[in-house]
Amino acid sequence: MAPLSPMEMTHEISMDQMGKYTLRWTPGEDDIIFEVHVATKGYIGIGFSTNGGMKGSDVIIGGVDDATNEVYLTDRYATGNTVPQVDASQDVKLLGGYQNTTHTSLRFSRKWNTCDDKEDLELSKEDTVRLIWAYGAADPKNKDPMAISYHSQRGSKSIYLNEPRLQLPKMSADIKSWEIRSPNVQLPDNLTTLYWCKLFKIPRLTRKTHVIGYVPVISDDNIQHVHHILLYECHLPESEGYYEKWVDVDGAQCFSANMPVSWRYCNSPLVAWAIGGEGNFAPDNVGFPLGEEHGGATYFMMEMHYDNPNLRKGVVDNSGLRIYYTENLRQYDAGILMTGHKVTPMQIIPPRQQWFSVGICEAYDCFFKTSPETGINVFAGILHSHLLGRNITLRHVRDNKELPVVLRDLNYDFNFQETRNLKNELKVKRGDYLITECGLDSTARSKATFGDAEMLEDASRKWLESSA
Missing domain, CATH: 2.60.120.230 (Jelly Rolls)
Structure with missing residues (x-):
């Protein structure tokens, strides 16, 4: 069967920790076009869940039959941790698919709201959507939709399906970059999750400067391990006395007994990146000032969330962020307003x-x-x-x-x-x-x-x- 005809997709993400399951999609006004590319010659599953679990989820299973090269796709719902049932109303549209010696690829569309309240979930254009995914080594036996073997790999991923694609600004000569990276953090091979915090000081500045955006800088070898990155401003009176001594320290496990107390005042988020994100830039007329003397922050804390579900040995990472800034000031200063319920022992x-x-x-x-x-x-x-x-x-x-x-x-x-x-x-x-x-x-x-x-x-x- 011939490969899928070329179609530009606006979003792409690796669903697993090994780069074997890739999801691409384009959100439309009424529906979404999905593509899945998976390292299997068996079946592929993708679903929409309220909590990341199987029970009650809305599932799509498809593949390419080895014997006939026929592409199949079924709309299903899960009643528990068992083979999902086939929906009475089939609300996914197969747009194509193929299989080669290593991978199976499918393209299909699905409406945001199928109006099938009993067996489908309405997909939100605003909320986090929890995707569940799985794949198996073999297609259903004798084309029986319920004769599906247990999946060989599975997992879940939270994303915004309708988030606009990143638009990079025009990079003029006045725009500089500042890279902050993990100091070759070695992931423990006996833990599946690690939060690592490291303190940084802004570059030497000659005058007021604006931060205009950022992009992630993820090591190619460790894409499957870097889950999210948060960058916080650190604000304490006379901050140099509290933070300067920690700049050359490799860091500490976040919010542990080893993390200095002063780091807990690094709590105003400037950057929030999660796997699959491309980065973010402020509007053309806005910039975040750098340096306490200019109304910004001089010290920042980067929080790295690492995943190592397969307990790989010898994983060392220096991923981080590339911050873009300019002395060509924007029209307006941007700031961070934190509003919500104050976190106190009385809560x-x-x-x-x-x-x-x-x-x-x-x-x-x-x-x-x-x-x-x-x-x-x-x-x-x-x-x-x-x-x-x-x-x-x-x-x-x-x-x-x-x-x-x-x-x-x-x-x-x-x-x-x-x-x-x-x-x-x-x-x-x-x-x-x-x-x-x-x-x-x-x-x-x-x-x-x-x-x-x-x-x-x-x-x-x-x-x-x-x-x-």
């Missing part, structure tokens, strides 16, 4: 509960004291919670009337945090309110969860759980 989440926390950024304290009379323009945001977080909504109120929701993710995943660019800049005026609503799920916990210490250690707790 107590009882066990076995679906909980709801609300943080109100009220007009006077939040805006009037610090914002200009003309207000501020919001062009992007990062939704952030901890391990108990399940959904986040940022609301906007003016003159006692609620305006359109600013940001929302009803399927939040702690392990997937990326900058969300607003389609239209939001004007926040003096007198406005911003209300952050966080849905939390403690049903799996037998003890109360306290803010501050316990929530700051969510990352290390996840690391410890993975090593158990």
Whole structure:
């Protein structure tokens, strides 16, 4: 069978840790076109799940029959950890497929909302979507759709299906780059997950400078291990006395007893990148100032999340970020406004509960004291919670009337945090309110969860759980 006809796709991501399962897609107004390229001559599975699990998920299984070269594709639903049932309504459209000596490739389309409420999930254009994937070594026996062997590989991945593709700005001669990389971190071969933090100091500057964007710099050998990267501004009075001595240190396990206490004040995120992301750039008229004397930060902490599910030995990584900056100042300074529920020991989440926390950024304290009379323009945001977080909504109120929701993710995943660019800049005026609503799920916990210490250690707790 001939290869698929060329079709440019707007997005591409490796679903597994070994580069054997590649997903490409293009979101449209009514539907999405998908392509999967997998290192197997058997079947391919991809599904949409509310929590990353099999039960209740919406599954698509396809492949190329070895005997007849016939391409097959079926729309299914999963009732548990068993072979998914075939839907009564087939709501995926096969657009082509082929198989060679090593790989199977399929192209198909699927509507955002198939109107099949019983057996399909509606795909969100705004929320995190959890994809589940699998593949097997053999096709269904005798073309029986239920005679599918147990998958040889499987996993899950959280993504934004409808995120616009990165548009790189024109790189003029005045734009410089600053690379910050992990100091050849050696991944333990007895742990599946590692969070590593390292402190950095900005380049020497001669005058005020603007950061305009970033791209990830991932080692080709370690694409399967680098899960996400966060870059935080560090803010303490007379910061040099706290942070300068740590710049030449290789780093420490994040939020562990070995991490210096001062690093916990590195908590204003400037960059949030997750696997599959291409980077992010500010609008052409906006830049983030560098240096405390210019209203920015002089010291930054980079948090690297590594995965090593196969416990590979000898993995050493120096991945990181390339930050772009310029002395040709943009029209406006950008800053970071953090709004939400303050993390303190007084925030107590009882066990076995679906909980709801609300943080109100009220007009006077939040805006009037610090914002200009003309207000501020919001062009992007990062939704952030901890391990108990399940959904986040940022609301906007003016003159006692609620305006359109600013940001929302009803399927939040702690392990997937990326900058969300607003389609239209939001004007926040003096007198406005911003209300952050966080849905939390403690049903799996037998003890109360306290803010501050316990929530700051969510990352290390996840690391410890993975090593158990």
